Amino acid sequence: MQDKPLIANVAGFSTQEFVTLVQLAQDAKADIVELNLSCPNVWQKDKQEEITCYHPTLVKSVLSAIAQIKPHIKMSVKISPLPPDTLRAVAKEIIESGIVQFVTATNSYPNAAMTSGVEANNKGALLAGLSGRALKPISLGVVQQLKTLLPSRIHIIAAGGISTATDVKDYLQAGAKVVQIASALMEGDVGVFEDILASQC
Ligand SMILES: Cc1cc2nc3c(=O)[nH]c(=O)nc-3n(C[C@H](O)[C@H](O)[C@H](O)COP(=O)(O)O)c2cc1C
Numbered sequence: 001m002q003d004k005p006l007i008a009n010v011a012g013f014s015t016q017e018f019v020t021l022v023q024l025a026q027d028a029k030a031d032i033v034e035l036n037l038s039c040p041n042v043w044q045k046d047k048q049e050e051i052t053c054y055h056p057t058l059v060k061s062v063l064s065a066i067a068q069i070k071p072h073i074k075m076s077v078k079i080s081p082l083p084p085d086t087l088r089a090v091a092k093e094i095i096e097s098g099i100v101q102f103v104t105a106t107n108s109y110p111n112a113a114m115t116s117g118v119e120a121n122n123k124g125a126l127l128a129g130l131s132g133r134a135l136k137p138i139s140l141g142v143v144q145q146l147k148t149l150l151p152s153r154i155h156i157i158a159a160g161g162i163s164t165a166t167d168v169k170d171y172l173q174a175g176a177k178v179v180q181i182a183s184a185l186m187e188g189d190v191g192v193f194e195d196i197l198a199s200q201c
Contacts, residue, residue, distance in 0.1 A: 005031035009078070011039045013049070015065045022066050026073040032102065033073050034157075037062065038080040040110030040129040051110060053079045056089035063097035076102035076157060081109045081138045084145065091149040104157040104180070105146055106139040132183035136161030140174055147175030163192065165199040 008030035012018035018035060025033035037052035037059060052058045059077070066075070077100050082090060094100045108129025119126075139160025146156050158176035162168060163184035171179050184192045 007032045007034050007076070009034040009036055011036035011042075012062075013042075015062050018062050019065050019069060022071055022073065022075070023069060026071060031074065032076055033071075034076040034078050034102075034104055035062070035066075036078050036107070038078050038107035040080070040108055048111075051080060053077075053082065053090055054086060056086065056093050059090050060093045060097075063093060063099060067097055067099045071099060074101045075099055076104050078104035078107055079142070081106045081135070081142055081160070087142060087145055088149060091146065095151060095154065100154060102155050102157050102177075103146055103150065104159060105142045106135070106160050109135060109138060131160070132187075133161045133163070136167065136170075140170055143171060143174045143176050163188075163196075165196050168196060 006029075008025040008028065010018070010021035010025060010033060012021050022033050022035075039049075040051060042049040050058065052062060063077075077094050079087075079090060091103075094103060108131040110129055111127040112130035114126045114128050139158065142160075143156055143158050150156070155177040156175055157178045157180060158171040158174070159180040159182065161183070162171065162179055162181050168179050181192060
């Protein structure tokens with residue numbers, strides 16, 4: 001791991017928890033802390049917790065609370081596939097916070113209905129985050145928009161349906177600096193990284 005940056009991905013249930021988690025990542029000497037402001041899977045009984053990044057005011061309050069501790073760790077904000085107006089407003093808060101060096105786009109698309117492969121609950125199909133191949137055009141569009149919204153000092157880390165070298169190339173062309181892979185790794189194995197690096201596109 002010597003030449004690889006260590007990224008700590010954290011999700012808090014409150015602004016104060018995010019502050020504590022940043023402090024812990026910093027103390028643990030992670031290279032980057034990635035704030036998961038986009039987790040679609042937190043439910044309290046029947047009520048879904050708010051997904052922070054869909055609310056620019058919540059993004060602002062989390063980032064300004066973190067700014068107050070004057071963090072020296074590099075920071076990424078991980079966002080959901082956001083619609084254009086919300087994306088613009090969230091990008092503005094990220095820029096104005098002055099503490100963010102990366103935006104990770106995107107997390108899964110929240111509340112897709114699963115009609116096969118799982119047992120439906122008594123209210124119908126289960127709701128879950130949509131990831132993988134179907135997500136790629138949406139995440140790629142978000143990356144493309146971010147490239148025009150963010151200043152060059154804030155880099156884009158892309159995720160969403162990457163499983164081939166062509167996918168990587170598409171995201172790099174859209175403006176990403178780095179890419180992440182989740183679903184393809186879960187569906188296959190760590191060989192996915194070698195396959196991508198070895199393949200031509
Ligand atoms: C099973 C599963 C668990 C995930 N858990 C997290 C998580 O804990 N934190 C996070 O920020 N993103 C999480 N994600 C989102 C992925 O990191 C990624 O942003 C998203 O799935 C899109 O990439 P992909 O299409 O390569 O899966 C998870 C995704 C999957 C499929």
